[in-house]
Structures are given as C-alpha cells and as structure tokens.
Amino acid sequence: MAQPSRSPPSRARRPAAEGVPRLRVLHGGAPALRLGPLGEALGFHLRLAQEASFAAFARRTGEAGLKPGFFATLAVIHENPGLSQTALGNAVGRDKSTLTPRLAEMEREGLIRRGRSTTDRRSYALTLTPAGEEALSILGTHAAAHDAQLDALVGPEIRAAFLDALRRLNQGLEPEDDE
Amino acid sequence: MAQPSRSPPSRARRPAAEGVPRLRVLHGGAPALRLGPLGEALGFHLRLAQEASFAAFARRTGEAGLKPGFFATLAVIHENPGLSQTALGNAVGRDKSTLTPRLAEMEREGLIRRGRSTTDRRSYALTLTPAGEEALSILGTHAAAHDAQLDALVGPEIRAAFLDALRRLNQGLEPEDDE
C-alpha cells in the first residue's frame, strides 16, 4: 500500500494529478506475509508482474493524456491499414464488443477513421488519421521507455528467453475447445 | 450475484456451462496480423500471457464451482490465520475495497470466519473454516496442475530465472510516490 509505517509529513496531499490513474498494487513497504506455495507459483507472480507493468504504463500514458489501451490499438491499425474491428480485436487480445466504445471514442477524437469496406458492408476498414499517427508516435515513445524499464528489470541475458516463454504461455494455454 | 458454486458439472459444451467463464483471448485460428514493434514488446506479451494463464486457471476452478480469486485468498489466510482484510489485500495484490464483497461471499458460503480482533475493534481476524480448508485443498490441486502446465511451457531450464524476473518486475515497478 502507500506508506504503511512512517507517517509522511503529509505535505501536499495532491489529488493524484487529475485523470492519471493511481493503480497501486501490493508493493514495497508491506510487512510481507507468508505466502506458502503461492510464493513459488508462476501464475501468481505472472499476475502481479503484469499488473505492475500495466499500472506503470498507464502512469506514462496518463501523463500524455492518452489511455493505455490506445497504444496497441493504434499500433496494429498502423501496421495493418484497412483491417476490420474483429481482426483488430484478435490481434490485441480484446473482444470485439470491448473495442466498439474504444474505437468510437478514438474516432470522435479524430485518431482513426472507420471507412466502410467496399467488399463487405458489414465491416469497417480502420485506418489512422494524421492525428492518430502522431498519437501513436507519442505513445510509442512512452512504450519504448516502458519496455526499456522492463528490459532493465528482466536483464539482457534472459530477455529473449523470457519473451519466448511468454509467447509459449500465450500460445500453449488456448482453450481446448474440444468438440 | 455470483452463485458460482454448485454448478452442475454438466460437461455439456453448450451455453458456457453457466457461471463457468469462457474467457478466450486472441488465440489460434487468427490470421496473425502484423504487429510491428509491438511484437517484440515485453509488456504486450506479458499481458497476453497473464490473461491466457488467468483464463486457463479460471476454467479449472470453474469446474470445481469456485472462483479463481478464491485460491490466493484462501491460501494467504491459511498461511496467516488471524490477519486483517487490509493485510490480506496487500498480500494478494487487491485493494481492500475489492476484498469486501469477496470475503462477504466467502463468509456466506462458510469458507472463512471473520472474527473481531481483540486488540483492534476496527479490523477483522480472518481464519478458514473446515470447509474453507477443504476448498483450499481442492483449489490447491487445480493450482498445482495449472502451475505444472505453466512450468512445462516455460521450460525447466529457465523456470527459476523466469520467476525471478517476474519478482523483479513486480518489485521494480512501484509507483514513485514522490508526491
């Protein structure tokens, strides 16, 4: 939690920088209880690490006045202009129904265009506007800094192996979907 | 709300077995779009891997009629009988206000007891009931199987280094909190 013990001089209890999410988890000063087998479980630490990473990235994007989810969205549209919302959802790991309001917001803000596909009138053809390209550029800078921070913590020796392991986890844990 | 328990093990693949979360992400059949720099970003793959892991674990606990969040909760209470809700929240990485309804539910289901602390009348002293111990035992079996699956995907050579890296990420990404 915040600062458990030492009562801070309570200086300037600023209201959290306005709009920038706070998002703290576990962390530091905690007395550290016994975790038992949980302390050795990959899944548990995977969750904690991901949540810490997400919170750290959200702090960065918040400073830029942008939402963390925008980055992957913009990046994938940039790399695959004209793709559909469903395809985008698959790429970024979000349900299409989750993207509906996000894309609507991004369109309102002038970051993306949702042109109707010429071959399939059900689907949109997503592209970035110049403002979207610029937002992507800004977010890309933050993302690079964030990932550099992650790299430093993981360590260069195992970075590649670490990333490969993450890929194997993502690919190897698909639902069986038997039947 | 949540009556996740006691859902018949109707292995029928029909309408998502009622209460057992489906939770699919990205995955297989997708045509695999271009990801650009995103494809090399640790943070992105960390998120995908964690979500895949969580979904896989949720499928397991769902079969037992229990919620995935119960496991860490029960495990930490088991290891630290008499702890407070706030301390529990710090240990499992959840805000105390998130635990309020979860613990209320677990108390209703007879898994935990919330005895009043003798030294601090504000806080509860959490302990497991026999039913809670049994639920923990069941969940522990599923968690062990889940973690074995993760271990297999990560690979024994780098498991220890992988886990250490996750710990470093969680500890190294704390908010500055300079304020």
Add this chain to the structure above:
DNA sequence: CACGGATCGTAGGGGATCAAACTATCTTGG
C-alpha cells in the same frame, strides 16, 4: 485526557472487460 491524524472496513461511482442477444449482411448448398 483530549485532539488531530492515521487506519480499518464499507459504500458508491466509474472504468474495463467478456458473453449473449440482436440486426444487417455475406456465403453457400440445393
């Protein structure tokens, strides 16, 4: 011992997400 500040648990608000249901449109088998 009274008071101000910190902490415990709870309530309410808001954000993000998924699943199911729905409409519009596409595709395919006969």
Add this chain to the structure above:
DNA sequence: CCAAGATAGTTTGATCCCCTACGATCCGTG
C-alpha cells in the same frame, strides 16, 4: 435464386477492479 447458416458490429448485462468518501476506532502529542 433462395433459404439457412455464418460473420461484422452494436447493445446490454454482469463481473471485477480501483478510487474516493465515510464512520468507527486507534494512537501519539501536548
């Protein structure tokens, strides 16, 4: 060519989570 089934996007409902605010309680100071 047409009906049945699949698919794109939206809407709605539910869950999970955090943050803020609040009352109750604790604690350190004067």
